[in-house]
Amino acid sequence: MSCNQNTPKTEHNTESNQNQANMPSPTSKVGKMEDQVMALHEKTMQDLDSVMGLKKELKSVAAKNGLSKADNDSIDANLHRLQKSDDDMMDWMNNYNEPDKMMAEDKAVSYLNIQLNKIEGIYAEMQRSMIEADKFLKANK
Secondary structure, X not given: OOOOOOOOOEOOEOHHHHXXXXXOOOOOHHHHHHHHHHHHHXXXXXXXXXXXXXXXXXXXXXXXXXXXXXXXXXXXXXXXXXXXXXXXXXXXXXXXXXXXXXXXXXXXXXXXXXXXXXXXXXXXXXXXXXXXXXXHHHHOO
């Protein structure tokens, strides 16, 4: 949508109406798939705060003197997994594009299925990394 404020807006001449006309219906197969992808994206985004908090806690534990090599290795592994899940999410967001509204429905659904599989994998890995970090932190309080 442009920011041109000089164009008169009427019911028949608005970019908003044009964009809405090109949006898939939420009841269409493409619309439903987009909703699924975006819902899981939002759910995963909400967990990023927890990822950041766990990384901070792990770094705090790592700063203590007297940790064993095994504990330091475990902290490093947990930090790496958490960072990877964060990086994977950022990469997915940077590479995701809404399907072109002129794309054939079967191609759009195929693309969205691929994206849904990717974001499901990212979500699952993020959950695993948070669980492992949490287990380590609880065992080392």
